[in-house]
Structures are given as structure tokens and as C-alpha cells.
Amino acid sequence: MTNMMMFLIYTYMMSCLMLSIFYKHLLLSIMTLEMMMMSLMMLMYLYLLMFNFEYFLMYFMLIIVCEGVLGLTLLMLMIQFKGMDKLNLLNLNLW
Structure with a gap:
């Protein structure tokens, strides 16, 4: 594998780790x-x-853009209704 591919695989693994930490x-x-x-x-x-x-x-790229727009829309709605973006204080059964 080239160095660029190794760097991209390392970046993907680090982002998976970051997603599990900042969930x-x-x-x-x-x-x-x-x-x-x-x-x-x-x-x-x-x-x-x-x-x-x-x-x-x-x-x-179309999938990436749609995922980003959907995530930011949900973030704006959650901040508008709850006042914060922390997921541990959110009861998903009420939605």
C-alpha cells in the first residue's frame, strides 16, 4: 500500500475512535x-x-451532502426545542 492509502485508513480509524468517544x-x-x-x-x-x-x-458526494444537511437540520431542531446538543439528556421515547 502506498503512504496515502495508509494515511487515509489511519484517518478513518481515528475518526471511528473519535465517534465512539464523542457520541x-x-x-x-x-x-x-x-x-x-x-x-x-x-x-x-x-x-x-x-x-x-x-x-x-x-x-x-451526493450522499455526503445529504447526510450533512440532514444532520445539521436535526441539530438545529434539537437546539431549538431542547436548548442544547447533548444526547444524554434527551429521551428519544418522547419523540
């Missing part, structure tokens, strides 16, 4: 999910470049 805050969870998606996108780009299938990245 109580919604904003930090969204940021780590975006970091995971960006490292996966770069890794996919390196693999798809070899097979000349770069157009699949457009679909993946």
Missing part, C-alpha cells in the same frame, strides 16, 4: 461522520482512479 454531542458526532466520509471518499478516489470509474464519486 454524546450531536455536533461533534456530525463532524466526525463528515471526516469519516471524506476519508472514505479519498480512498475510493484512489481505488476508482485505477479502474477509470471516477463518476461514482459524484454519487458518493
